[in-house]
Amino acid sequence: MSITRRGFLQGTGGALIASLAISEGTSAQGLHQNLPARSVAPTNQKWVMVIDLAKCDGCGDCTKACNSMHFVPPMQEWIRVYEVLDNPQAGPYYVARPCMHCDNPPCVRGCPVGATFKRTDGLVMMDQDRCIGCRNCIAQCPYGARAFNWGEPPHTPEELAHKYSMEEGWPHRKGVVEKCDFCPEMLRAGKLTACAEKCGMGAVYVGDEYEDAVTNSKGETIQLSKVTKQGAGYRLLEELGTEPRVYYLPPVNRKYAAPGDMKS
Amino acid sequence: MMSDRENNMLRVLTHTTWRFYMWLGIFSAVALWGLYGYITQLRYGLIVTGMRDEISWGLYISNFVFFTGISYGGTLISAILRVTDADWRHPITRLSEAITVFALCVGGPMVIIDLGRPDRMLNLFIHGRIQSPILWDVIAVSTYLAGCALYLYLPMIPDLALLANREELAPWRRKLYRFLIFGWTGTPGEQHLLEKCISRMAVLMIILAVSVHTVVSWIFAMTLRPGWNSSIFGPYFVMAAVYSGTAAVVLSMYILLRVLHLEDYLKPAHFRNLGMLLLTFSLLYLYFTINEYLTSVYKVEGPERLLLHQLFFGDYAVLMWVTQAVFIAIPLVMIAVVLAVKRLQRFIPSVVALASVLIVLGAGAKRYLIVIPTLTAPYLPNPSTIIPNNPVLPFDWVHYRPTWVEWSITFGGTAAFLIMYMLFTKVFPMISIWETREDKVLVEPAVESTPRNVPQRLGSIPTMTILLIGCLLFGATIARADQKKNPGKTPEATTLSLEWKQVATPPPTDDGGAQAQPSEGESSGANKIYGQLFGWMPVESGDHAQLYPSMEVTATLLDSKGQPLAYQVAGLSLKTSFGKLDFGSRPTNGEGKAKFLIQDKRYGQYQVDSNYDGGDKFAAAHAQAMVDFGVRPAPSLPAQGVLITPYATAWIGIPFLMFFGLIWSVFLYIGIYLLFWRLPQLRKAHNSLSQ
Numbered sequence: 001m002s003i004t005r006r007g008f009l010q011g012t013g014g015a016l017i018a019s020l021a022i023s024e025g026t027s028a029q030g031l032h033q034n035l036p037a038r039s040v041a042p043t044n045q046k047w048v049m050v051i052d053l054a055k056c057d058g059c060g061d062c063t064k065a066c067n068s069m070h071f072v073p074p075m076q077e078w079i080r081v082y083e084v085l086d087n088p089q090a091g092p093y094y095v096a097r098p099c100m101h102c103d104n105p106p107c108v109r110g111c112p113v114g115a116t117f118k119r120t121d122g123l124v125m126m127d128q129d130r131c132i133g134c135r136n137c138i139a140q141c142p143y144g145a146r147a148f149n150w151g152e153p154p155h156t157p158e159e160l161a162h163k164y165s166m167e168e169g170w171p172h173r174k175g176v177v178e179k180c181d182f183c184p185e186m187l188r189a190g191k192l193t194a195c196a197e198k199c200g201m202g203a204v205y206v207g208d209e210y211e212d213a214v215t216n217s218k219g220e221t222i223q224l225s226k227v228t229k230q231g232a233g234y235r236l237l238e239e240l241g242t243e244p245r246v247y248y249l250p251p252v253n254r255k256y257a258a259p260g261d262m263k264s
Numbered sequence: 265m266m267s268d269r270e271n272n273m274l275r276v277l278t279h280t281t282w283r284f285y286m287w288l289g290i291f292s293a294v295a296l297w298g299l300y301g302y303i304t305q306l307r308y309g310l311i312v313t314g315m316r317d318e319i320s321w322g323l324y325i326s327n328f329v330f331f332t333g334i335s336y337g338g339t340l341i342s343a344i345l346r347v348t349d350a351d352w353r354h355p356i357t358r359l360s361e362a363i364t365v366f367a368l369c370v371g372g373p374m375v376i377i378d379l380g381r382p383d384r385m386l387n388l389f390i391h392g393r394i395q396s397p398i399l400w401d402v403i404a405v406s407t408y409l410a411g412c413a414l415y416l417y418l419p420m421i422p423d424l425a426l427l428a429n430r431e432e433l434a435p436w437r438r439k440l441y442r443f444l445i446f447g448w449t450g451t452p453g454e455q456h457l458l459e460k461c462i463s464r465m466a467v468l469m470i471i472l473a474v475s476v477h478t479v480v481s482w483i484f485a486m487t488l489r490p491g492w493n494s495s496i497f498g499p500y501f502v503m504a505a506v507y508s509g510t511a512a513v514v515l516s517m518y519i520l521l522r523v524l525h526l527e528d529y530l531k532p533a534h535f536r537n538l539g540m541l542l543l544t545f546s547l548l549y550l551y552f553t554i555n556e557y558l559t560s561v562y563k564v565e566g567p568e569r570l571l572l573h574q575l576f577f578g579d580y581a582v583l584m585w586v587t588q589a590v591f592i593a594i595p596l597v598m599i600a601v602v603l604a605v606k607r608l609q610r611f612i613p614s615v616v617a618l619a620s621v622l623i624v625l626g627a628g629a630k631r632y633l634i635v636i637p638t639l640t641a642p643y644l645p646n647p648s649t650i651i652p653n654n655p656v657l658p659f660d661w662v663h664y665r666p667t668w669v670e671w672s673i674t675f676g677g678t679a680a681f682l683i684m685y686m687l688f689t690k691v692f693p694m695i696s697i698w699e700t701r702e703d704k705v706l707v708e709p710a711v712e713s714t715p716r717n718v719p720q721r722l723g724s725i726p727t728m729t730i731l732l733i734g735c736l737l738f739g740a741t742i743a744r745a746d747q748k749k750n751p752g753k754t755p756e757a758t759t760l761s762l763e764w765k766q767v768a769t770p771p772p773t774d775d776g777g778a779q780a781q782p783s784e785g786e787s788s789g790a791n792k793i794y795g796q797l798f799g800w801m802p803v804e805s806g807d808h809a810q811l812y813p814s815m816e817v818t819a820t821l822l823d824s825k826g827q828p829l830a831y832q833v834a835g836l837s838l839k840t841s842f843g844k845l846d847f848g849s850r851p852t853n854g855e856g857k858a859k860f861l862i863q864d865k866r867y868g869q870y871q872v873d874s875n876y877d878g879g880d881k882f883a884a885a886h887a888q889a890m891v892d893f894g895v896r897p898a899p900s901l902p903a904q905g906v907l908i909t910p911y912a913t914a915w916i917g918i919p920f921l922m923f924f925g926l927i928w929s930v931f932l933y934i935g936i937y938l939l940f941w942r943l944p945q946l947r948k949a950h951n952s953l954s955q
Contacts, residue, residue: 012929019921035901039910044899045841060653067653075661076317081651082644094651097644103902106488112398113384113391118908120899132387133310133380136398138320142488142643148320148380151311174309175380190841208841210896212866215842223845225865237643240488243902 038166041121043188046209046245048122049196050227051096052216053251055203058083058094065198066180071170073153078145078180079195093251096204098195099124099145099180100236100244107137107146116177122209122245123182127166131176138177142240146179182206192217201256209245266426269528273695276524278432280690283523288686291679298676301669302377310380312669318657319639319664324378325483326631327674329501330508331371331681332405332480333627337509338364338412339473342419343466352537354699355529359520360513361416362694366684367512368409370677375401377673394912394920397479397486404472404479407924411472414935415465421448421458422698437691446939453946461934468930475923477502484634490567491560491638500552507545508627511595511620514538516685518617520694529695535613539599542619546596553592571641579663580637587633591626595619636664757824760834760876760885764817767861813894814863819874819887821856828856832876836860838891839871867896 063077072078079098085091101124107116108124115131118124138146153172160171167184183193187206191197192215196204199217207214207224215221224247227233233247266274305312315322341360345353376382392399425448427433428441448454481501484492494500514535521530560568561576575584602608602615640662650656666674688694819834835849836858850858858874872891878884906913 012932016921016925016929019925035899036910039901040899044896058651060651063651064653075655075657077654081654083651104904105908109907110396110398110486112393112396112402113387114393114910115387115391117910118901120901122902130384130387130391131381132384134375134378134398135320135380136396136483138317139484139489139639140487144317144642144644147317149309150313150316150380151309177380187841192842206842209865210867211840211845211870212864213838213840213843213845215840219843221840221843221845223864242488243904 035120038125038127039117039119041119041123041184043121044210045188046122047101047182047184047187048207048209048214048224049098049182049193049246050205050207050214050222050224050233050249051246052203052205052249053093053095054249054254055201055256056081056094056096056251057201057203057256059200061198061200062096062195062204065194069183069194070168070181071156071159071172073147073149073172073178076147076178078147078178080144093254095236095248096195097143097145097236098246099182100143100242100246101182103243103245104241106140106142106240106242110136110140112136121184123184124179125166126169126177126179126181128164128169128173128176128178133175133177135177142237142242143244146177148177149174270697272528273524273526273697274427274693276689277427277437277691277693284686284690288683291683291686294679295676295683298673298679301672301676305377305669305673306382312667314660314665314667314670316657316661316664318642318662319636321378321635321639322664323632323666323670323674324374326628326635327677328371328374328378329480329631329635330628331367331374331677332476333501333505333508333631334512334624335364335367335371335408335412335509336473336477336502336505337367337511337513338362338416339469340506340509341513342415343469343473346463346466347470350537352534355526355695356513356517356534357419357699358416358692358696359516359694361412361419362685362688363509363512363516364412365409365416366681366688368405368412369684370681372405372409374677394916395907397482400479400920401483403920403924404476407927408472408476410931411465411469411927414931415462415469417444418458418462418465418934419696419699420692421445422450422455423693423696424448425450426697427693440691447944447947449947449950451947451950453950454943457938457942457946461938464930465934468927472927473505474502477505484638488643489638490565490641490643491571492634494556496552496556500556503545503549503552504627504630507542507549508624510538510541510545511623511627514542514616514620515624518613518620520689521613524689524694526695529700532610532612535616536603539603539612539616539619542616542623543596543599543603546592546599546623550592550596553588567641567643570645571637574637574640575633579640580633583629584633587626587629590622591630595622595626598622640664755878755881755883758829758876758878758882758885759822759824760874760887761820761822762817762872762874762887762889763820764815764872764889764891767814767816812863812865814861815891815893817860817862817872817874817889817891819850819852819858819860819876821852821858821876821885823882828852828854829882830854830856832856832882834858835875835877837873837875839873844873864893866893868893 058081060081062079063081066072066079067077070078079096082095082097083092084095101122103118103122105116105118105124108118111117112134113130113132115127116124116137117127133148135148138148149172152174155171162168162170164171167181169178169181172178186193187208193204193206196206196215197217202216202218202220205214205216205220205222207221209224212224213221214224214227227249228247231249233249235244235247237244313322313324338360341353342357346357376385379385388399388402392402394400421444424441425445428438428445430438478498478501481497485494485497487493517530517534517538520526557572561572564572574580598615598619602612608615817836819836821829821832821834823829830852832852833849834852836847838845838847847860847862850860852858869890869892872889874887876882876885901909906916
């Protein structure tokens with residue numbers, strides 16, 4: 001048997017085209033028909049959050065509630081409060097920043113192993129069993145919503161007694177990326193997230209986009225489409241095209257002392 | 265037969281001085297120290313590094329970029345010069361190709377060292393997502409390494425064949441060489457075929473090298489970070505790689521020249537030519553640098569302001585300016601002067617070599633400046649004020665400084681590179697014998713010179729609360745007093761009933777109504793492809809694109825005799841998962857009906873409650889009904905294109921498969937078909953002819 005150059009090139013070319021065809025076939029099928037099981041949420045709801053900056057007084061209770069509920073390792077905050085000063089003339093205001101659960105999430109784009117992925121209920125999930133710790137998602141996230149377990153996080157017996165699941169990401173592990181998970185197991189049970197529940201000012205509203213309503217800790221339910229439209233709701237860093245699922249209502253007619261007034 | 269200069273060059277294979285062992289010992293000690301550093305890191309995690317959440321990439325990533333950059337040298341010298349037929353390249357091809365291979369051997373693992381979970385590294389292959397720039401890097405760098413190794417090996421075959429027959433060499437060497445040449449005999453047919461392989465590989469290596477350094481830059485350029493979010497990054501990285509890689513070649517040439525006494529091969533002309541190239545590259549790099557910074561300095565766009573301040577005047581200013589001097593300005597002047605001034609001609613090798621030292625060091629510092637300062641200037645800067653319950657990040661969490669572990673691994677990696685290079689010189693000839701044999705006269709005769717060795721707050725809440733309670737109490741008392749005025753009169757019972765129906769949605773009043781159909785119908789083919797690919801389609805307001813069903817919910821209020829009650833107020837609310845959405849209240853009309861028109865973005869069935877508060881005359885009433893707002897959409901992921909889907913489609917797979925598939929096909933063609941099939945055939949044909 002002799003192999004000619006033409007024969008060899010035809011062979012490799014054929015193999016290339018065949019593998020193309022196979023990958024096209026399988027991927028097209030996968031994309032259009034069946035999402036992988038983990039991408040499909042248990043219920044058909046789409047979670048959304050509204051944070052009314054006019055009510056946020058920067059008390060940090062949301063961070064505290066979140067940290068204790070999720071056993072968040074020290075030096076991390078899954079919901080962080082920023083004091084923002086847009087320009088020297090404008091007064092400073094507080095912005096609470098959870099994970100935005102973007103609809104066009106840069107972290108999901110950049111993850112090399114699919115450890116962080118989008119789910120049908122709108123959440124960006126984090127699989128601590130798969131994460132390789134490359135921290136590309138941290139580099140990708142423009143909101144700084146992600147944190148990394150640089151060393152072995154300190155554990156409590158209560159935390160260790162829990163069984164890890166993707167939705168309840170503790171016990172925490174070394175060398176993986178952590179972030180706000182929107183407490184999906186609580187939302188499905190009709191309970192507010194830890195941050196919304198413990199917000200004394202009722203600034204944090206959560207809800208199901210399909211219900212077109214969000215509710216805060218004071219039991220006030222507002223219509224999502226109405227507040228975002230008439231209340232001039234905006235999303236953080238909209239210009240980056242990340243399509244966040246967290247809406248902010250502008251800090252107008254504030255119901256608390258502004259950060260600057262407090263200081264003076 | 266070997267000439268004198270060849271024998272001199274090959275002496276290094278058989279003669280080992282104490283200096284070699286000394287340096288090998290030193291480098292091994294450093295490499296082992298680096299290994300200890302890595303073991304420490306494996307044990308305690310990345311907490312032993314200076315990296316933290318704010319600055320999450322550090323020295324390792326900058327080393328990765330640095331070493332892959334250095335690796336460019338070999339490709340440039342041997343491939344580009346080969347394609348352009350520059351004959352003076354012959355003596356320096358092998359030493360530069362060796363740099364390529366060993367720099368990649370150190371650079372590649374730097375990414376693995378940077379991983380938080382190196383034990384899960386195989387996930388890259390098991391669960392790899394082609395949409396991620398990290399995976400592009402893995403594919404590109406491994407392809408590059410395979411190609412470089414092949415490209416180092418191919419031109420070495422004739423030399424190894426020569427050495428395999430040398431009696432004075434140790435038997436294990438000859439055995440090794442004989443194994444590596446696969447029966448090469450050096451017939452004209454074989455030589456022709458080998459030349460062909462090498463020239464094909466040369467073209468391929470140029471394409472591959474450009475793609476690899478571009479892909480390395482894409483790790484940064486594909487992020488939404490001020491300073492990295494730059495379109496010049498691809499060529500900028502390629503340029504820096506060529507520049508530092510060439511400097512590494514010069515450096516290695518100079519060291520080999522001094523240590524192995526290769527004056528017969530490495531002529532001042534080489535240093536002059538490479539000096540010329542370095543001068544060109546430094547000017548090009550200067551141009552790229554000015555272009556990169558000036559475009560952002562001129563505009564001082566919001567988020568970039570902090571970064572630019574940090575770089576030019578802030579924390580990184582000293583390093584920045586020193587780097588610009590060491591990496592670009594000083595070498596530029598040095599080389600320009602030494603090349604231009606005739607009287608300084610004899611200093612060319614040492615000055616170019618010294619400039620190369622600066623360039624290589626500057627390249628390392630420049631990579632550090634590309635990676636770290638950007639991370640200190642995020643869109644949402646670390647809060648400077650103290651927020652209760654938010655930890656105050658300590659100084660070293662927001663300021664990066666590499667720890668001893670990172671330095672150890674960096675120096676250990678460099679030492680490992682040097683060890684590999686040293687050992688390579690002991691096993692393989694560093695100068696291509698057969699390529700230098702044709703003795704094409706070098707561009708310039710040697711100048712007989714002996715270059716010098718140059719070596720909580722409450723605010724007014726309590727007051728407000730008291731006032732509020734006071735008001736309530738006051739109101740309640742008045743109301744009570746009011747009620748007492750007409751006692752004994754029981755309000756008449758009322759009934760409230762609810763009915764709902766879907767009504768025709770009124771057409772939107774604005775111009776948006778013209779394109780009210782959902783987008784699929786009207787988007788053109790090209791638009792659709794863009795949308796599928798990257799979710800590029802401009803976002804349309806959902807209200808324009810889709811009409812939501814209008815629900816008319818009517819509450820009918822009747823008194824105990826079944827007569828409608830007019831001018832009474834009925835309220836409506838809807839029960840959601842978390843609470844009640846209040847739609848306010850409406851007065852009843854003459855038929856006792858209060859109509860609520862609901863046109864919301866809502867799906868599913870909801871319990872709707874209507875309340876009539878009653879009054880003095882009429883008792884309160886309550887009614888509830890289930891309203892169906894239509895089926896919820898099927899569960900799906902947001903339509904944002906293939907980059908976030910769990911699967912890669914052919915749209916993104918094809919370019920990668922085509923590019924790297926083509927490259928691997930050529931590798932296979934050369935490595936398997938030509939080398940293992942054609943070559944023995946040619947040999948057989950030659951042998952049968954000569955018999």
